[in-house]
Amino acid sequence: MTDQAQRLRELVGAVHAPAPVIELRPETRRVRTLAVTSGKGGVGKSNIVANLAIALGRRGRKVMVVDADLSLANVDVLLGLQPRFNLSHVLSGEKRLGEIVVEGPSGIKVVPAASGVAELTMLRESELEGLIGEFTTFLPDMDLILVDTAAGMADSVLSFVHAAGEVLLVTTPEPTAYLDAYQMLKHIHFHSPDKQVHLTVNMAGSEKEAYRTAEFMGQMAKRFLDHEISHLGSVLRDPDVPNAIRHQKAFLEESPHGIAARGIQAMATRLLNSQPSAPAEDQDVGSLWRKLFKYAKIGKA
Numbered sequence: 001m002t003d004q005a006q007r008l009r010e011l012v013g014a015v016h017a018p019a020p021v022i023e024l025r026p027e028t029r030r031v032r033t034l035a036v037t038s039g040k041g042g043v044g045k046s047n048i049v050a051n052l053a054i055a056l057g058r059r060g061r062k063v064m065v066v067d068a069d070l071s072l073a074n075v076d077v078l079l080g081l082q083p084r085f086n087l088s089h090v091l092s093g094e095k096r097l098g099e100i101v102v103e104g105p106s107g108i109k110v111v112p113a114a115s116g117v118a119e120l121t122m123l124r125e126s127e128l129e130g131l132i133g134e135f136t137t138f139l140p141d142m143d144l145i146l147v148d149t150a151a152g153m154a155d156s157v158l159s160f161v162h163a164a165g166e167v168l169l170v171t172t173p174e175p176t177a178y179l180d181a182y183q184m185l186k187h188i189h190f191h192s193p194d195k196q197v198h199l200t201v202n203m204a205g206s207e208k209e210a211y212r213t214a215e216f217m218g219q220m221a222k223r224f225l226d227h228e229i230s231h232l233g234s235v236l237r238d239p240d241v242p243n244a245i246r247h248q249k250a251f252l253e254e255s256p257h258g259i260a261a262r263g264i265q266a267m268a269t270r271l272l273n274s275q276p277s278a279p280a281e282d283q284d285v286g287s288l289w290r291k292l293f294k295y296a297k298i299g300k301a
């Protein structure tokens, strides 16, 4: 009887015991880092970052959004989040990373980082490693990091673009936007000829127009730079987007079946189906910050 009770306890214990977590060793854990950028401003980067992050989060991916856009219309405002502190408070030692990170829909973690990149250059190597330690402690096991950058070629933008393993270049079908996007691509190619660049066309009036723009960009890149870019898909012009912004909610949540939401979902699928080409050593959380530190420090970007 006692034996039976013991056996029963063991069984119950086994059922309730947490499922074994298969720990990957740190060196085998991979995180994809995408800097989302453009030539011209106002083409939809922040909206794409916020909604793509949520789409990826819904598919079970752990997503960190690094909000590196100084303008006011950035990811936290779009999602109605109210961060009180930012990365500069971590760098100055006033706050721990866990105190500045805000959680968005689908568990996405937003790191307000617009203020702080310049301060990175002031760090000593040991302090940088401390910061990386904070990321590994507070945000372990991330699958993807999306960096929302400001438009244009300011040093802080370019540092992120060079530090990220992959770049998502956003344009609209307007020549002013795609010609600026091409200038950005030229710059990326010059410094990092092997950088994996994805393209998305936002605010096209039709799939045909989006496709034509992507084709044109792809051909220019191939012909003049010999740089292959992958078309990640497009988000058509959709009144759901400004509507959702007015409510400070993601359009993926406000209008999940709308045209823009469908475009984002297709992008998320393509992104997850694409293989990152960045070398393994560039696919950990520390690599983004180490490279950022390096580029910011030498002002190479």
Ligand SMILES: Nc1ncnc2c1ncn2[C@@H]1O[C@H](COP(=O)(O)OP(=O)(O)OP(=O)(O)O)[C@@H](O)[C@H]1O
Residues within 6 Å of the ligand: 038, 040, 041, 042, 043, 044, 045, 046, 047, 048, 069, 071, 073, 149, 150, 151, 202, 203, 235, 236, 237, 238, 239, 241, 242, 245, 260
């Ligand atoms: N697919 C879309 N359909 C309709 N309007 C859109 C779409 N995408 C973006 N917009 C509009 O474009 C505006 C700019 O978008 P967003 O702020 O995301 O651009 P951005 O590239 O991040 O700008 P910045 O360069 O200033 O950071 C938004 O306020 C929104 O009204």
Ligand SMILES: [Mg+2]
Residues within 6 Å of the ligand: 045, 046, 047, 069, 071, 073, 074, 148, 149, 150
């Ligand atoms: Mg923006």
